[in-house]
Amino acid sequence: MSQENLAYGRPSLTFRLERLRTRLGLRFPAAVALVLRLLLLVPARWWPSRNRMLMRNFPVGPDIARIPREDSTWAAYSQGVAPILRPEFTYEDDFLPDHAGETYRGVDGLRRAWAGWVEPFEEMAYAPVRIVDSGDRVISIHQVQTRARRTGIVQDFQAAYIWTFRDGRILHCRGFLNADQALKAAGLEE
Numbered sequence: 001m002s003q004e005n006l007a008y009g010r011p012s013l014t015f016r017l018e019r020l021r022t023r024l025g026l027r028f029p030a031a032v033a034l035v036l037r038l039l040l041l042v043p044a045r046w047w048p049s050r051n052r053m054l055m056r057n058f059p060v061g062p063d064i065a066r067i068p069r070e071d072s073t074w075a076a077y078s079q080g081v082a083p084i085l086r087p088e089f090t091y092e093d094d095f096l097p098d099h100a101g102e103t104y105r106g107v108d109g110l111r112r113a114w115a116g117w118v119e120p121f122e123e124m125a126y127a128p129v130r131i132v133d134s135g136d137r138v139i140s141i142h143q144v145q146t147r148a149r150r151t152g153i154v155q156d157f158q159a160a161y162i163w164t165f166r167d168g169r170i171l172h173c174r175g176f177l178n179a180d181q182a183l184k185a186a187g188l189e190e
Contacts, residue, residue: 065124068115093175122149
């Protein structure tokens with residue numbers, strides 16, 4: 001995905017298809033939840049790439065910034081994602097100064113963290129670059145493009161997440177603005 005996709009010109013076909021998939025998921029959250037529940041019936045030990053596949057289906061497109069802002073959109077998203085989150089799910093990142101040292105708990109905590117992260121942006125698009133499976137942990141590295149709400153300035157950078165699974169569901173997620181830091185924190189330095 002190039003910077004032109006978000007800021008200028010016409011998006012690529014792949015980008016448009018991924019955006020359509022995200023919008024359909026938000027439109028039909030019960031169907032997404034059903035598919036996720038079916039996937040979770042297969043133990044990760046029987047399907048070694050299952051956790052990696054779940055992370056590959058991370059939403060993409062400029063709708064990322066909209067999801068935590070709108071109540072109806074968030075309700076659809078949280079209904080769709082709920083089957084893969086453990087009840088004691090926690091999220092941490094250092095993306096913003098006020099996120100440092102804070103642990104966000106549950107789906108409501110995830111929304112608060114996400115809303116703070118996307119607040120300055122009109123659009124934000126994620127595209128998976130690399131996904132590393134390490135047993136009960138998955139490291140996902142994403143190319144992120146943003147357009148600032150007030151200035152229209154476009155940024156292009158990477159973000160990485162360490163997803164920790166327990167009993168096939170996500171227990172913890174930690175966000176990083178540097179892929180190397182995420183790999184190092186997961187013990188997978190390159």
